[in-house]
Structure formats: C-alpha cells, structure tokens
Amino acid sequence: MLELSILGFLSEEPLHGYELKERIKALSGHVRPVSDGALYPAITRLVDAGKLDQRTAPGSSAAPRRILSLTDRGREDLLERLRHPKQAEITDQVRFNTLLAFLRHLPDRQEQAAVLRRRLDFLRTPASFFYRDGEPVRAEDSGDLFREGMLRVARATGEAERAWLTEAITRLEAAAP
Structure with missing residues (x-):
C-alpha cells in the first residue's frame, strides 16, 4: 500500500x-x-x-x-x-481506504464500479471478530459488554459502508457510457 x-x-x-x-x-x-x-x-x-x-x-x-x-x-x-487490487486491499479497511483515496484516477467508471462491487461482496459475507462453534457471534449473543460494543460499532459501520457502496456503484453505472 x-x-x-x-x-x-x-x-x-x-x-x-x-x-x-x-x-x-x-x-x-x-x-x-x-x-x-x-x-x-x-x-x-x-x-x-x-x-x-x-x-x-x-x-x-x-x-x-x-x-x-x-x-x-x-x-x-x-x-x-x-484496476486489479489484491484481495487484502479489498478486505482490509485501511488498505481499502488507501485504494479508495486514489480510485478517481481510474478513468473508466465501470472499472471503478467493479472495484467497489468487490468490496460490497466482501462486506455482504457474514463475519465477526468472534466465533462460536464455527459461526459468527452476533453482538447480542456475545455475553460481554465490550465485545458487544465492538460488534455493534462494526455492524453500524458495515451497514453505512454497504449503503454508500450501493449508492456509488449505482451512480457510476448510470454515468458510464
């Protein structure tokens, strides 16, 4: 990066x-x-x-x-x-932000949208910081005030990012020739 x-x-x-x-x-x-x-x-x-x-x-x-x-x-x-970011650049928040900071330099809106779609697909995959019996632990089921906080903040951030990504992809695709 x-x-x-x-x-x-x-x-x-x-x-x-x-x-x-x-x-x-x-x-x-x-x-x-x-x-x-x-x-x-x-x-x-x-x-x-x-x-x-x-x-x-x-x-x-x-x-x-x-x-x-x-x-x-x-x-x-x-x-x-x-155009072709590595998977870690899609899945790691700091790396993705670096990619996002310069994505405007990619002249093709469809290519820009494709990168955002990869991030959106990643964010749609169920995940957690914590797992129990191989399943992601939800904030409400963590049994720990502090882990619940981590999970709730992550969920809210993820929801906001997914909403923005969906909007940005729609705008890029509408503007593409």
Missing part, C-alpha cells in the same frame, strides 16, 4: 520526500505510520523501476530537496493497481 500511496499522491503533483511522507501519514499514519526506513527504499525501488523521476531543487534552507514526479510507466502501474 505504501507504493500505491506514493504513486497516487505523485499522480496529483510532484512532491519532495517530506511532503510525500506527510500526505501518506495523513492518509493512514494514525493506523499504520510510515517510517523513513520504509518510505525511502520504496521510493528508490520505484525510481529504479522507471516509475518515478527525481530532480534536485534548492531547499527552503541550505539543503537541496529531491522532487519526485510520476513517469508514464508509473501512471500505468498506478492504473493497473487500481
């Missing part, structure tokens, strides 16, 4: 490393903070793969800054990642 975030933010405008890190942190840093030890090697991999260009520009103080921008190859990679 780090590479998707890098490609996604740089598809919007060239940035230097610190600005890029701050945007990634704002997107998911409270849940999964990004360290320099992860960010800068990922940037190097993308530069080496020809997906990012970098140039040096004068810094606001004495040190020069590396300005990063997306190449055509990087844009193609971004679009491919958006």
Whole structure:
C-alpha cells in the first residue's frame, strides 16, 4: 500500500520526500505510520523501476530537496493497481481506504464500479471478530459488554459502508457510457 500511496499522491503533483511522507501519514499514519526506513527504499525501488523521476531543487534552507514526479510507466502501474487490487486491499479497511483515496484516477467508471462491487461482496459475507462453534457471534449473543460494543460499532459501520457502496456503484453505472 505504501507504493500505491506514493504513486497516487505523485499522480496529483510532484512532491519532495517530506511532503510525500506527510500526505501518506495523513492518509493512514494514525493506523499504520510510515517510517523513513520504509518510505525511502520504496521510493528508490520505484525510481529504479522507471516509475518515478527525481530532480534536485534548492531547499527552503541550505539543503537541496529531491522532487519526485510520476513517469508514464508509473501512471500505468498506478492504473493497473487500481484496476486489479489484491484481495487484502479489498478486505482490509485501511488498505481499502488507501485504494479508495486514489480510485478517481481510474478513468473508466465501470472499472471503478467493479472495484467497489468487490468490496460490497466482501462486506455482504457474514463475519465477526468472534466465533462460536464455527459461526459468527452476533453482538447480542456475545455475553460481554465490550465485545458487544465492538460488534455493534462494526455492524453500524458495515451497514453505512454497504449503503454508500450501493449508492456509488449505482451512480457510476448510470454515468458510464
């Protein structure tokens, strides 16, 4: 997801490393903070793969800054990642939010709707944080005030997300040629 975030933010405008890190942190840093030890090697991999260009520009103080921008190859990679997200990017809430943050860059509304449909299908599958005899435990049957809270909040969040996904898919399909 780090590479998707890098490609996604740089598809919007060239940035230097610190600005890029701050945007990634704002997107998911409270849940999964990004360290320099992860960010800068990922940037190097993308530069080496020809997906990012970098140039040096004068810094606001004495040190020069590396300005990063997306190449055509990087844009193609971004679009491919958006068209065909991995299953974990559909099922994990933080990863899905990262995908959602950049899905607008996918120009085909039907392809956008297909990604949302995958998430909606996942959310329609009965699940729980807790199981008893192989069956999902419902909030009302948890027997634990705190687990009940977790399950009730998850259910409400899931209902809201399913409603939004259904609405968004309908709007995308209505607008598609």
